[in-house]
Amino acid sequence: MSSSDFIVIGAGLAGAAAAWHLAEAGHHVSVLERTTPGNHEGSSHGSARIFRYAYPEKAYTDLVVRARQGWDQLEAASGRRLITxxxxxxxxxxxxxxxxxxxxxxxxxxxxxxxxxxxxxxxxxxxxxxxxxxxxxxxxLDALGTIEAMLELAQATGRAEVHTHWEAAGIRRTAGGFEVRSADGRSVTGAKVIVAAGGWLPALLGDLALPAGFLESVPAFxxxxxxxxxxxxxxxxxxxxxxxxxxxxxxxxxxxxxxxxxxxxxxxxxxxxxxxxxxxxxxxxxxxxxxxxxxxxxxxxxxxxxxxxxxxxxxxxxxxxxxxxxTPNEDFVIDEADGVVLLSACSGHGGKFAPLLGELAAGLATGAGTVPDRFRVAHHRAEAQR
Known part of the structure; x- marks a missing residue:
């Protein structure tokens, strides 16, 4: 059994970004991927996704401007050209x-x-x-290249481990945080969990022991x-x-x-x-x-x-x-409750925000940052009740 400060479930764009930011900030991270990073059964495979600024809402365009700074930092640190x-x-x-x-x-x-x-x-x-x-x-933007760059940088700190072919089969709370078990019996412990499982998030929600009110506010995926x-x-x-x-x-x-x-x-x-x-x-x-x-x-x-x-x-x-x-309104879900951070449901337009999504999730997990209210589950619930 290995132990980390943070466990990240999912090594797509969002999960890799969270791991990179956490490791760079000095935290030990275990990344659990059900197959391999950027695999073809997920949402982050291949090397072609659109990077654009055009949105009908200024809030999103401003977030792209902010995300671009993260892309510049990532390209400089990795030596890779990730946006053509x-x-x-x-x-x-x-x-x-x-x-x-x-x-x-x-x-x-x-x-x-x-x-x-x-x-x-x-x-x-x-x-x-x-x-x-x-x-x-x-x-x-090069999705797979971005995942590889972020995970390589995270691992280069000596504080990140990437476990492949690790499908989360059970998550339980412990005295010190969480234990995540794989289908073949392996386990990892950590103080907090970031769930960036994309299309597999809905199936994991019931295992996370989230507060009832929070869980009821999570939008339908x-x-x-x-x-x-x-x-x-x-x-x-x-x-x-x-x-x-x-x-x-x-x-x-x-x-x-x-x-x-x-x-x-x-x-x-x-x-x-x-x-x-x-x-x-x-x-x-x-x-x-x-x-x-x-x-x-x-x-x-x-x-x-x-x-x-x-x-x-x-x-x-x-x-x-x-x-x-x-999600019904196509906004992201980035929120935290009782040591669990949900980072998912990018609704087909999240790739361009990858470095920023990781920054926001890491900030929530460490308590060093916050996220726009529109990505909180309470806002999703209020939108659904309109």
Whole structure:
């Protein structure tokens, strides 16, 4: 049996970030991962996630600005380039580019508001159907590379251990804190526990011996198995004119909400990865994921590409699934009760905040910091009762 100051359950982006911050602050940490860090059954695998500043609420944009400082610190400490700049475009009748531009203006983030014609002239590979918000400092973040960098830095302090193939099978309170047992009989003890288990969080809640009032306020989680497709880029349009470099995009329209980004390191930075937002099936639990792509979704994405992405060949060269763990209002859950910190439910948009999420969770666990009220379970409960 090993003992630590803190036990972190889950070695995805959020859990790895928490471990990094705790170890850097001088605490001993045990990270427990049910398979391997950044594995394909979770939400943090692969090397391509969108980093962007555009949100309809200034509070989130300000958090991205704050998170970017953490990314800069992480890149400097690890010597890795974890965010590749690409710029980003937002459009569609449900996206409100003008509203987004006003938020970015208020937060001091560089941006442009373009007409559909001006945007098509700049990015002819996309068929824009509304005004477009463009902000140049967006990009593609390397999820797996980020996890590796944070865990390597945590372990380099000599105060962090990463236990792989360790599925938490039982959690009990002890006189000194907690004991977490694995399915094969191993155990780890620690004063406090941070649960960053993503889609596996709902199944662990009952084991955490949380106060009844706190547990009742935890929002209902919806676990989805999203389906993503990589589409080859065309080199030129029909006239032979070369297409410019691709930005990331978010296109929200009444019929379908989509997002896309250049493929990351593991795709050779080629092709456009895209998916329908909240298009995958809702699962009874994370264990019920199939890893399968449906023909219906493949056709839907191909039809979309033929209509809105003239710069791609609408035949996927790669396909993958990914878990989204959603709260009803799509806010995160970061809260603490009786020695347990919940750090989860990033609702499909948490990757860009990874260094900051770890900082917030570490602050709660050590008592050295706090989190925005909107991420507390009491706020989630108040929102649900409206």
């Amino acid at each position: 700049p690409t710029g980003s475009v937002d459009f569609g009748d449900l996206r409100d580019p003008r509203g987004l531009a006003a938020v970015l203006e208020a937060s001091g983030v560089a941006h442009e508001l373009l007409s559909a014609d001006a945007a098509r002239e700049r990015f002819p590979q996309i068929a824009f159907d509304t005004e477009v918000l463009y902000h140049p400092d967006a990009g593609v 919806e676990v989805r198995e999203e389906q993503a497709f990589h589409l080859p880029w065309r080199e030129a349009d029909e006239s032979g004119a070369a297409y410019p470099a691709w930005p990331t995009f978010i296109h929200k329209r009444s019929e379908m909400q989509t997002y896309g980004l250049p493929g990351g390191r593991d795709a050779g930075f080629s092709g456009q990865k895209m998916a329908q937002y909240k298009g995958g099936p809702v699962l009874p639990s994370a264990r019920d994921q199939s890893g399968l792509i449906t023909e219906e979704m493949r056709r839907r994405v191909q039809d979309y590409a033929m209509r809105y992405l003239p710069g791609v060949v609408p035949e996927p060269y790669a396909e993958a699934t990914c878990l989204f763990t959603m």
